[in-house]
Amino acid sequence: MQGSLLRSILFAGVALSITACSSGGGGSTADTASTAGASGPEQRKEGMKFVDAAYKLRTEGKLPESLVEIDKAIALDKNNYYAWQLRGDINSVLNKAEDAIEDLNKAIELKPSDPALFYARGKYEGQARKFDDALKDAQKAVSLDPKNMDYLYMRASGYAIAQEYKKAIADATTVLNADPKNMNALRLRSVCYFKSGNKKLSASDDREYQRLARSNARVIPVNGMQ
Helix, strand or coil: HHHHHHHHHHCCCCCCCCCCCCCCCCCHHHEEEECCCCCCCCHHHHHHHHHHHHHHHHCCHHHHHHHHHHHHHHHHCCHHHEEEEEEEEHHHHCCCCHHHHHHHHHHHHHCCCCHHHHHHHHHHHHHHCCHHHHHHHHHHHHCCCCCCHHHHHHHHHHHHHHHHHHHHHHHHHHHHHHCCCHHHHHHHHHEEEEEHCCHHHHHHHHHHHHHHHHHCCCCCEEECCC
């Protein structure tokens, strides 16, 4: 199995969890500004209205329109880390990985204790093929929240690309202990076993992966009847 397969595995199947921006009624405005006094409460409240609007447009797939609204929010309150996080997500979907990374740089500057922000930036660095940086952010996310399986899977993927197969296998095994049907972790561990010379365990994981793939296949009704 070639390195290109490992790269295709990186971050596969891991959905970005956006902090709930659409809180309704601007109820989260107390947490919006990370720097006290950076903007008045009315500005922050108004900025969150644009964030909520941007989030709604994002969920509807209206990305350019969403970006316009989020830029309005940032113009009003540059210390709203929700806004920077959401803009990073939008830019990533628009295939602007470098812009997304810059957005997350700002979000992390405002809230450096949030593992989800390092996780998000790691995804965008993977998208930009900055795998060393992605691994560092995965390591940071895990250090802040060791029990999060998404973060562990990202770190396992980073270790696999760095050819640190023992570490990748250990992380993938932890994920599989928590979720034995995690097909991404199975596939990753199978590749790492193969790369490290353990073809027997690689084949075992591959068989389990294939079994799960068959069991998860959509059943096609006969003659269109269920």
